[in-house]
Amino acid sequence: MSLLKTEWLKVKSYAAFWWLIGLTALSYPGISYIFKTSYDNLGHREGKAEQAEVILKMLLGNPFSFPEVWHTITYASSIFVFIPAVVVIMFITNEYTYKTNRQNIIDGWSRNQFMLAKMINVFIVALTVTILCLVVILVIGLSNYNLSTANKWDQAYYVGYFGLQTFSQLSIAFLIGFLIRKAFIALGVFLFYFMILENVLTGLGYFYKIEARKYLPIEVSDRMIPAPAFWGNFDKDNWLQTMSEKNYHVFYTILLTAIIWVICFWINKKRDL
Numbered sequence: 001m002s003l004l005k006t007e008w009l010k011v012k013s014y015a016a017f018w019w020l021i022g023l024t025a026l027s028y029p030g031i032s033y034i035f036k037t038s039y040d041n042l043g044h045r046e047g048k049a050e051q052a053e054v055i056l057k058m059l060l061g062n063p064f065s066f067p068e069v070w071h072t073i074t075y076a077s078s079i080f081v082f083i084p085a086v087v088v089i090m091f092i093t094n095e096y097t098y099k100t101n102r103q104n105i106i107d108g109w110s111r112n113q114f115m116l117a118k119m120i121n122v123f124i125v126a127l128t129v130t131i132l133c134l135v136v137i138l139v140i141g142l143s144n145y146n147l148s149t150a151n152k153w154d155q156a157y158y159v160g161y162f163g164l165q166t167f168s169q170l171s172i173a174f175l176i177g178f179l180i181r182k183a184f185i186a187l188g189v190f191l192f193y194f195m196i197l198e199n200v201l202t203g204l205g206y207f208y209k210i211e212a213r214k215y216l217p218i219e220v221s222d223r224m225i226p227a228p229a230f231w232g233n234f235d236k237d238n239w240l241q242t243m244s245e246k247n248y249h250v251f252y253t254i255l256l257t258a259i260i261w262v263i264c265f266w267i268n269k270k271r272d273l
Contacts, residue, residue: 003109003117010100011091020087025132027083032136035076036064063228065144066152072228073137074162077129081166082194084125085173086187091121092174093183102273115268118178119261122170130163158225164250165221168257169194172217175260178267194218214245220256223249 011017063072095101095118104114137159141152173190180186198218205213214223226242 003113004120006104007117007121010094014094017087017090020084020090024084024087024129027080028077028129028132029136031076031080032073032140035072036140039064061230062144063230064140065146066141067154067156068229069137069141069144070155070158071225073140074133074158075225075228077133077136078162078165078222078225081129081169082173082191084129084166085170085190085194087125088122088170088173089177089186089190090183092118092177093181093186096181097183105273111268112265115261115265118174118264122174123167126163126167126170129166130159133162134159161224161246161250164253164257165224168221168253168260169218171257171260175264178264214249215252217256220249221253224253 061068063069101114104117105111109117145152176190176193177183177186180189198216201216202213202219204210205216213219223242224246226246227239232239
């Protein structure tokens with residue numbers, strides 16, 4: 001609790017932190033609303049366009065009703081982990097910008113306590129995003145609720161997968177910020193890797209059938225939440241394979257995340273203040 005109180009004092013008056021938290025809180029419902037509205041608008045045109053969209057809607061089924069809504073919303077939300085990643089990078093780079101990490105050690109914290117406080121920060125951000133995602137799922141799912149729906153909780157485990165995925169990818173963002181120390185450079189490196197480099201590497205790996213692509217830092221946790229069930233209508237073999245592998249990637253994600261934090265604790269122990 002002492003660590004948390006100290007961390008709270010660092011951010012409570014920091015306007016940029018609250019702006020980023022507000023943006024995060026608005027983004028996830030907004031993302032889901034866009035997907036849901038796009039789906040609802042299928043078939044609202046006239047003529048051949050309407051017929052094509054009705055056929056498309058039949059192929060998609062209803063990904064926003066229980067139990068499939070658990071899978072759909074967590075998959076859509078997982079695309080935008082880079083938004084809370086900005087908060088995480090800010091958490092650690094500010095320590096070096098304002099020398100608060102040094103002050104914490106002078107005030108009696110051990111190096112491990114400092115790193116533990118940062119890990120708790122990342123966990124709280126991941127937990128907040130996960131709760132927000134859960135609320136969105138329940139609102140959308142209940143608004144499309146059908147009394148005849150069986151096993152509406154059948155895919156609720158995807159929320160747990162989403163929480164683990166978020167914590168893992170935010171840990172990667174933290175590691176980059178921790179190593180680089182400069183906010184804008186760290187943010188640029190993370191966004192470049194998250195949005196461009198790993199997608200290129202994954203695409204090349206898929207094209208050349210290189211299995212190692214599945215174990216890239218972001219991809220390894222992304223594979224816990226494959227594309228929703230309707231994607232199987234377009235690429236059935238690949239979708240079935242990713243679905244069969246998702247539970248293995250839970251273990252790989254936990255292992256990768258543990259390695260990241262071991263590296264962070266080790267570097268912090270050896271690094272000059």
